[in-house]
Amino acid sequence: MLDLLVIGAGLAGLSAALTAAEAGLNVRVIAKGLGALHWSAGTIDVLGYLPPSDAPAEQPLEQITELGQAHPYALCGAENVRAALAWFQSLIAEEGLSYIAAAGEANAWLPSPAGARRPAYLVPAAQFAGALDRPDPMLIVGLLGMRDFYPALIAENLGKQGVSARAQFISVSEITDRRDANTIHLAQAFEQPHRRRRFAEALARLVRPGERIGLPAILGLDDHAAVLSELQSVAGAPVFEIPTLPPSVPGARLYRALRSRLRRYGVRIEAGMEAINFAADGRLIRWVETETSARPLRHHAAAYLLATGGILGGGFSSDAAGRLWEVVFDLPLSAPPDRNQWFRSEFLDPRGQPIFQAGVEVDSGYRPVDATGQPVYDNLWAAGGLLAHADPLRERSLEGLSIAAGRGAALALTRSAARQPAHT
């Protein structure tokens, strides 16, 4: 029997699975599909803003305490957040992905795909040279023929914010002969040495001395470090990636690195397995069933960890009658009972929309609780975007919260498993 079944293959689920596997637990990850990380910019955002204020958070690790006692970060504890991030940074480096934090634990400010300022805490090495507080001017290079990346728009917006930037194009045909290529195809095209060389030489012709070069985040998938290093040496300038619309290559790299780490521990990620049913004896979950081509498949585990995300991640569903529910265990949610209270009248209300702060309430050991604060099940833990009282997209806290809570929940359940032997 499994020690732990993790439901959800986003950053929270994978961080939890890795933490438990490191502790020697026999773990399986199931997921309806692959998600979350493939939509992310690949950065680890810990805290960018403190709503309802528009003021940026400059010291995310210190300022998470300002989010209040109900926020899941308070549950993690600032020191555990710092430790979880250090753990993540070191393991991901071992998988060949280097992440850098700005000096003094400050947020780095990077260009978004629209040229806006975007805060991030741990930054992929390939994005780090895009920091907006550096003085050197930028050359933003787009690929003519690639969809959804507009260097002139980025350069103009950066210019309005006082960052010196100009835009240029290189034909997409320098790197691929495909008539139609998405970001992943382009990233794979950069792994062909001769095409990459040609592209690097085209860059060298465009760049002026003292400039740094911003490119769409398509610089290789598996061989990313080599691509980046060759472009920089041939062009003779620092090169940085700017995230794109999905599919996000930096996000895919992160997913692949975590997957390869998990495989080394013998942990399987089963995609295409949607949890549709479960059974419990009192407060003990006995099994979870997933949908298959015919009969449901039953998964037995001593412990279960729910990391299915919030509304966007698919962890919650709702209907027109005003019901909001958690899709696997139908856990109590903190949503306003009246659907009319889900949204404020202003779309961009600085206090955010109540429905997006709704979620699963957990106790100090990350176990979902009912209205009286009692654990709903003794062998169920929860982590990530589904936790109540956070507004990760507005706070820019999604990745930090996922890693810290994912690891925290797995450590809590590991301690609990050590106290009482696995139920059979």
Next chain:
Amino acid sequence: MHGISWQSVDHTLDACIKCNICTTYCPVAAVTDLFPGPKYAGPQAQRFRENGQPISPDHAVDYCSGCRVCNEVCPTGVRIAEMNARARAQIAATEGIPLRNRLLGRNELLGMAGSFAPRLANFGLHNPVSRLLAEKVMGIAREAPLPRWSVDGTFGDWMRSTRRARLKSNKKVVYYHGCATMYYEPFVGQAAVAVLEHNGYEVIVPPQNCCGLPMLSNGEFPAAEAYHRRNTARLSSYARAGIPIVGTSTSCTLTLKEEAPELLDLHDDAVHTLRMGVWDLFEWLQEQHDQGELRTDFRPIELTVPYHAPCQQRAHRVGKPALALLNLIPGIDVRESHAACCGIAGTYGYKTEKYRIAMDVGAELFDFVHAQGPHIAFSACDSETCRWQMEHGTGIPSRHPVEFLAAAYGLYDLERRSLVSPP
């Protein structure tokens, strides 16, 4: 609407958030831009197909191999592969079906015809002149790994001739052999029967048809429906009686369970009963093992075996039971392939215009097999066309996992692919 139903697909269309994860993992779009990717050919183009619009907006959907990796990775549950299969059927219904695709859809008929004189049929098909002709006239790729008819009789012949030796028992299973086992690889069926009997089961092999998958893949839905209705009539009574129906061809069992009912919109009781009674053989063996009822008196097999769970097996969404069960054999070192697809996708890679694509898709798998060491005797895979493609792409023989189990029970010779008499 030419009888193409969009039921079950249409509901999932609105769940598409255009995130492109399907395109990211699509093994075909990765190697050719003749197929723009599942999102474009599927949910995006679908807007132009439904609601009585008679003409599919593009023909790129013909380059979808139907491997279902898109479904596997989609985070919102869009039935992309089904959407594409129905779009192909819509094209077939409006524009007709090329002779080649009709022929490739009829592997049961081909199997039966060739089996009258298998040596002659093998010579007739497998010589350079006819392969050249087949390529020029029919568009069937010269190099494609077409199977050879069994020259030792069909699986049916073997069942008949060994009738008296077959185990009688209160514990019964129905075996669905599929066309490949019947006409090309009867030894896979023999290994399955040996394994089932070793576990105390009487194996019933009732009359049965092709599952219809080759027709579904080639857009020939009406003919596939006739097959599925006949299979339902012949097999559902066993399911109703609680006798499990197990199959060694993982794409056939998937078709009986899900693809035929869903694509053809067949939802009556008998179809549903059959669906719930069908198991992929290893799915069922795993269930036996979980109940502590699988015999594990395995002899060691000292081999390193690269195992590829084919797309159609993964599409069952039951994990990889063959991997777990092969690992019970002492001495065996099973290496799991993480390649998305071997490329062949049933009849896809046989087609001249798709042969190269199929080989490029399979390259990752072929490289994986080679990377497992210089002395790999066999690879393993649950699907016959994938095994033929893997052999073609690597030059290394491939076996069904049940052949390994039978060998580990001491009942089967992996090299010669024949049963051995128990000591």
